[in-house]
Amino acid sequence: MLAPLSWLKEFVDIDCTPEELEKKLFDCGFEVEEVKKYGDKLDRVVTCKILSIRQHPNAERLRVCEVDAGKYGVLQIVTNAKNVKEGDIVPVAVDGATLATGDRIYNGNLRGEPSYGMFCGGEEIGIDDNFYYGASEDGVLVFRENFPLGEEVVDLLGLKDYVFDISVLANRPDCQSVLGIAREIACALGKPLKEPDYGFTAKADKSDEKITVTVSDKELCPRYIAHLVKDVKIERSPVWMTRRLALCGINAINNIVDITNYVLLELGQPMHAFDLKTLEDYSIEVRRAKDGEKIVTLDEKELTLGKDNLVICDGKKPVALAGIMGGLNSEIESDTKAVLFECAKFKRDNVRRSSRTLGKSSDSSKRFEKGVDEYTTERASYRALNLIERLDAGRVTAVRVDVSAGKPQENREVRTTFKKINGVLGISVPKDVIVGILEKLNFSVTVDGDNITTVAPPYREDVEGYPDLAEEVIRMYGYEHIKPTLLKKARTTSGGYSKEQKNELKVKNTLVKAGYSEVMTYSFYSKKDIAALGLKGGEEEGNVIVIENPISDNYEVMRRTLVPSLLEVVSRNLKRGNAEGRIFEIARTYAKKGETVDDFPIEHRHLCMAAFGGEEDFFTVKGAIETLSENFGLKFNLGVRAEKTYLHPGVSAKIILGGEEIGAFGQVTYETAGAYDIEQKVYVAELDYEKLSAAFGAPFRFEPLPRYPEIKRDLALVADANLTCGEIEEVIRSSVKNNVKQVELFDVYTGEQVGEGKKSMAFTVTFVAAEDKPITQEDVDGFVKRILGALKFRLGVSLR
């Protein structure tokens, strides 16, 4: 929201600096995002009168002028301008001048003739027709006024200004205007507000047309005021008006259109002007568009409308898209003689939705989206008519139609106590201060002891209760008055992470120690990611929740598995030259309860890990998984092959906990990895974290240290190549039940020395005492004999 200082000064006597004003606005809730300075650079560009002009002796295109520059004396100026003549008063940049562009001008010499300055055009002064009519022309700017000589142009034209770009909070649509901001400034500075002039005199004529207005949808258009102005003379608006419009970024068009824009900026009420002669039957109907109905807007674009778009129609056709843009068919033309002003309130969310769906936005729609109040709607119509008279742009007729939804405007009343207001703040703002602030904000206030009753001004539809009053008070009184306290009246509560939450951190830290770095990836991905998994159909990974309005196909489905997300991360790292890495994430997956989402979905956390490059293989990942289980006193069965379409059938395993499969891990298939441009082996593990964490917290019991030394024996065995380590270990353990503590594979060898179809496997077996007496080497000899017997008998495995 832009507000020029000069305009604000029309309503408030601002006697502080622009910097101080910025601070005042900030403190009461209006952040100034930028202050644009106008005319701040222009210096020593002054008026002068051309006394004589002669041809430059050495240059055909140059002329040498003698000028009277007042206190700067009579100067010789060399110019290439053709549009100046003797007697003209023009701007001249004298020695040491700064132009609007920031360029400096010094005395010089052009082809042998000294020049003590430079004539300026609009561009050098930084202005166009909106600031001084004629300034948009090429060449030197020739003033029409008989300005005194040697005076700064910036002062004579009133070019110095500050335009505040203010961000207005969503609950203050009443401040989306110069007047609205001025009201706040008046309160902050403790100055009276000078309202704009709303006065006009309607002059009726028998010939004035009768206008009919019908509002078919009063919900979307609670108020519609139409007023007829006749005997219109379409002209340029005066510079005081075009200048203000320009400072606020609006181009001048003609007096009628400029008046609507001026009112929009000044009061925050969008208006529209129809050329009466284009309105069929002189009638207006506000209704929802028919599906497929078309309109060509002022910017000459054809739009196809639907029933959610509100349109203004004449007797036959749409003539405007309500609150957004007028139709080309009813545009004000240079020959327009009668104008019907529209000043209405349109429901803000309807304007917003239409604006978004049609991709059409305007200063008008932006104001309506924030909300306008009917009090201002009415006043704005008066202000426009006042300006018609002021600009002598036409005759204000008595033809006025005001259609209201019928709900009278109510000023919000709040009955409360000073205690409640101060109770919100936690400090004691004196009663008279509270009353003073509210009165300055145009609330009417009645006090009875501790009771206070306030009636908000009509444009303050946001004030509903004492907390709102507390906010009004503190933002004007100053938040620096708040004295920080630490919940002095609150009850003590115990806080912190729950056991479960602490465990999650412990899991993360365990993985971090194992070399895995935590990643965070989006909860959604593409349908392509699911395709990459090569699912057969029916797997849960594919049964996903789809986002209705994704911003891109890449973020379209809520994930059931984290594997694609982590593969994406692996791929990105490889592409960026990170040759190896270990990553993990604990994040939610989202499962619908039925076919469609008509209940809250189930949000279950998964733990996913990925490892690539370096020494990584199936067993390093297995190691990390075991480390995790050991840290929580759990025992996983990792000895059953997994059946995941995206895991290598020979290099993957289920993760089984207490007989239940809670996940899988292994090498990603070449096909799935290929979908992420990964050309090397990559390993992943994914576990249902909810099931994992449910098993945490088994009570820990200290295991007494063995009383007698353990005895280790190495066994080098020859087995069929297809026997697994697990099978051999199982036989070793079961053949000597209570005395085997640990079986560790330390070497595997295949080759000529063991023969075709065979492999050699070397184990270290640790034996412990099962009873309360030490075991001897002789005992162990016996165990080994039993083990070897069982291996031979059950698996055909022999000692090497």
Place this chain on the structure above:
Amino acid sequence: MEEKIQEIKGQIVSELEKARTSKELFELKAKYVLGKAGIIPGLMKELGKAAKEDRPKLGQIINSLKEWASDYFARKEAEINEMEKNIRYKEETVDITMPAKKREQGTLHPVTIVKSELVDIFAGMGFKVLETQEIEDDFHNFTALNTPEEHPARDKQDTFYINDSFMLRTHTSPGQIRTLTTMKPPFKVLIPGRVYRADDDATHSPMFHQMEGLVIDKDITMCDLQGMLDELVRKMFSKEAKTRFRPSFFPFTEPSVEVDVSCFECGGKGCKLCKGTGWIEILGGGIVNRKVLENCGVSPDKYTGFAFGLGIDRIAMLKNGINNIHILYENDLRALKQFKD
């Protein structure tokens, strides 16, 4: 005999002086002094052959030779040990500027680190941590939070919808409703988690993290809110840090404030980080709107409270000097590995 002894002495000296290693020394020791085969012990055998009257004197001479030899060997041994020790240390000397060998650990994600820090700070003040659902319905995400039907936040433009009834939460504030409808006041909770908005550029990610704080009790004031947030910034940023309130607007708090922290980079003098203002915006908050309490069946005349919401990502970025939010979600290991606890 004496001549022989002198000869042996001479031999020992000449041979021992040549010895350079403890192995050579040991060999000479074996040759001269050790066991039965040693030359000096051998002399004792010869003693038996000598005349009886000569024996005491000879014995004395041999003994003194023994003592001399033992001293001499001991001295020499110490010398060689010292020498060998020095050689060994010299030989084993490494280039200490060569790269270190490390068993590389992973790192926690910066968002996790900041979240834990925040939780630790608030845990001490009695806040429990709640993680509520991410897929919400209209009631929890908007209606109960006093966000009217016509509020722009409800636009499909900004919110990811699953269907007309369900959406990805756009903030952690629905956690307030979840808490207010299930827990009995008084309580203090933190609700951290993922939130989603349809926005994707250098400063916006379609998914990011927020943390909601909610205190419900009796007679809670703006002073309490600032006191708690002062505590937060002192622990999070620096001992000297303080907060500044400025008026703002959220449908679910009234009054609402935007909270700035004094710039921890320049201490408030004004720098690039705080864009010369001395303050950095870190969160929003306010007194819980009475309507929110009513919507959750909590009597606003009996209980009051404050709520605040902050962007965990934003704090992580501010603390770590990250200027693009996507650094947090690209998961480039070169970036992630920089974040230590």
